[in-house]
Amino acid sequence: MKTEILTILRENEGYVSGQQLCDKLNVSRTAVWKVIEQLKKEGYKIEAVRNKGYHLTESPDVMSQAEIESRLETEWAGNPVIYMDETDSTNIQAKKLGEAGGKHGTLVVSDRQTAGKGRRGRGWESPSGASIYMSILLRPEFLPDKAPMLTLVMALAVAEAVQEVTGEAAGIKWPNDIVLNKKKICGILTEMSAEIDYINHVVIGVGINVNTESFPEEIQKTATSLAIETGKKWKRPDLAAAVMRYFENYYNMFAEAQDLKPLQERYNRLLVNKDREIQVLEPGHEFGGTALGINETGELIVRKADGSIEEIYAGEVSVRGIYGYV
Amino acid sequence: MKTEILTILRENEGYVSGQQLCDKLNVSRTAVWKVIEQLKKEGYKIEAVRNKGYHLTESPDVMSQAEIESRLETEWAGNPVIYMDETDSTNIQAKKLGEAGGKHGTLVVSDRQTAGKGRRGRGWESPSGASIYMSILLRPEFLPDKAPMLTLVMALAVAEAVQEVTGEAAGIKWPNDIVLNKKKICGILTEMSAEIDYINHVVIGVGINVNTESFPEEIQKTATSLAIETGKKWKRPDLAAAVMRYFENYYNMFAEAQDLKPLQERYNRLLVNKDREIQVLEPGHEFGGTALGINETGELIVRKADGSIEEIYAGEVSVRGIYGYV
Structure with missing residues (x-):
């Protein structure tokens, strides 16, 4: 029910009355109140205003x-x-x-x-x-x-x-x-x-x-x-x-x-490598070139110094930028 | 130890003395005797002849x-x-x-x-x-x-x-x-x-x-x-x-x-399909031909009626002989 109450509170910019929550979820006022209290304990900021209802103003950074x-x-x-x-x-x-x-x-x-x-x-x-x-x-x-x-x-x-x-x-x-x-x-x-x-x-x-x-x-x-x-x-x-x-x-x-x-x-x-110089490190074979982008199957298209094109498969090589990690 | 005793008995055409087994496995005569009795119970036929030793004549069909x-x-x-x-x-x-x-x-x-x-x-x-x-x-x-x-x-x-x-x-x-x-x-x-x-x-x-x-x-x-x-x-x-x-x-x-x-x-x-007529069933595409064998990557080389060659990958098709399962 926590998920549903959070979802409803989020969908509404303003206040949601306790009664609305009860009706939508088909549960008692007490049940709603209990979940609201739980949420507060978990770090949610929920304003509760008499005759208006609940309003979620802030959510915590929890991966629940x-x-x-x-x-x-x-x-x-x-x-x-x-x-x-x-x-x-x-x-x-x-x-x-x-x-x-x-x-x-x-x-x-x-x-x-x-x-x-x-x-x-x-x-x-x-x-x-x-x-x-x-x-x-x-x-x-x-x-x-x-x-x-x-x-x-x-x-x-x-x-x-x-x-x-x-x-x-x-x-x-x-x-x-x-x-x-x-x-x-x-x-x-x-x-x-x-x-x-x-x-x-x-x-x-x-x-x-x-x-x-x-x-x-x-x-x-x-x-x-x-x-x-x-x-x-x-x-x-x-x-x-x-x-x-x-x-x-x-x-x-x-x-x-x-x-x-x-x-x-x-x-x-x-693609940060695009139009950049890279080094392609194949087992027993290393070459430099310019990365042009991926093709339709995800291979990296590389133009070598002599103008020829190679398409390289991720499984076979690692690629290093000339300058640092990228 | 069972494995070792069976292995030694198998390696020897003739008889293996209890003493030989003890020496090889570094265990007592009683221990050897116990394993031999167990093996007999499991269905192994082992002849035991005084002054000669043990001889395995038959093994049961057990996947132990x-x-x-x-x-x-x-x-x-x-x-x-x-x-x-x-x-x-x-x-x-x-x-x-x-x-x-x-x-x-x-x-x-x-x-x-x-x-x-x-x-x-x-x-x-x-x-x-x-x-x-x-x-x-x-x-x-x-x-x-x-x-x-x-x-x-x-x-x-x-x-x-x-x-x-x-x-x-x-x-x-x-x-x-x-x-x-x-x-x-x-x-x-x-x-x-x-x-x-x-x-x-x-x-x-x-x-x-x-x-x-x-x-x-x-x-x-x-x-x-x-x-x-x-x-x-x-x-x-x-x-x-x-x-x-x-x-x-x-x-x-x-x-x-x-x-x-x-x-x-x-x-x-x-390859039972070799030089035989087969049907290649691709999704949305079916053709007959003669299977010539596999290539270096395991694809099936098929010669179609018009003489053209196709190499088919197991993932994409199923192959049926014209007559029955094969």
Whole structure:
């Protein structure tokens, strides 16, 4: 019921009477009052004025299930939300749900991860209270070889959501890092369970540094948070809901086209490597060139010094800007 | 110790003295005697002759850990063997071990599956006492897009092992069904957990109908067993060990080449579709042609009526012989 009351309070600019809430939710005045008191304890500022009713004036930065659900404006992305104060890793939990038959769009969110995962099993710093750790479970109907492109779909969704919420010019470092002022603010980890010609499920994990105040020394040069870059705190549930809104829309476009064509222009507009010099590091083969953007399947188009074009696949190479991380 | 005693008895054509066993295993005569008695109870026929020692004359058809391990001649394939009398599905168990850090080559074997899986989540009949249900856990170092070829590597290994053990002309129906007299005797289910450019693990499940006496009516026309086709019973551990021996060898060749080139000729020799008329059923597109064999990446090369060549990928189509299942 918390989700519903928060949703109704949010939808109304002015006051909502206790009676209205009772009628809509078909519960007693006492039940409504109890939830309002609970919400206040959790940090919500709710004005209660006699003969007018309740008015939500401020929400806390808590990643609770009710808070996230009441902010979601999606059909399937984030339906349901599974929230845990602490877990090993949201990707691990989402994969378990995937094995157990969990539904397309299920979103696992946690305030803290004890075994956060980066790529290739590397760790991902996951303290509580400051970051978004969430993983969405997907059951695509396309073939497994299309799945790697989903990570670019999510990168685009996160970059757009960060821009919308903060007004900052977040960009994408190909293929799927989100950067602000040349430092990384978000990592994406896409994992797939598949048969040869059939996807069991895909899990896309998103870790966004929102209000983190400092980073371990070894990553300070490459990692940052929205708070560090903007000098102010941001509401995580807001941003998480915006990511889901963009992702649902872009996923639908991608799934219909079965390639990145409908998203290619948008992605390339946000691509920080675009028209920049990069180094392509292939095993046993290294070359420089200018990144021109992605093609329809998400490969990076690179023009080499001699004018020839190479399209490079994320699996085979890593790309480094000539100057620093980007 | 059971495994070791069985292994030693098998390695010796004649008699092995109790003292030899004690020395090799560094245990007491009583301990050896106890294991011998246990083995007899399990159905092993072991002659014990005074002043000569023990001689193994016959092994039962039991899929026990000791029996399988004592027959294995591999380095890593089947090391270790995890045996369970009954489980939901060996693929499910192997995937769990994969998530938990299990070792490359781990082989999960069960005498009975309560939730045996075919492709795309379909069921797989798994009664006890007659079939091989086993799944090998792999941690390949190549890129995820190479993994689908592994299913052809296993198909080849099973077909060769069946030929070696039974002397029957088992063949392969592209891409990975093993057939005998135009009916299916083995199904292979390959599942992968991967990041974009990194394989977490691959599980290849193998279900072989060995001594099955009859099949449910709905699959009688397409399924058979070694016992039905040959009129006699076969020892499952023998066959399982032979599959592992072929698989380890072929996997090593594949992993080095990173394609099927070194196995292509062998595979095509066993391909029952070769030089036969087939129907290719693509969504919204159907055509006939002659199957010529697989190419280096496992695609089926088809010559159409007009002489043109198409190479078809297993993910996109199904292939049907003009006459019946094959």
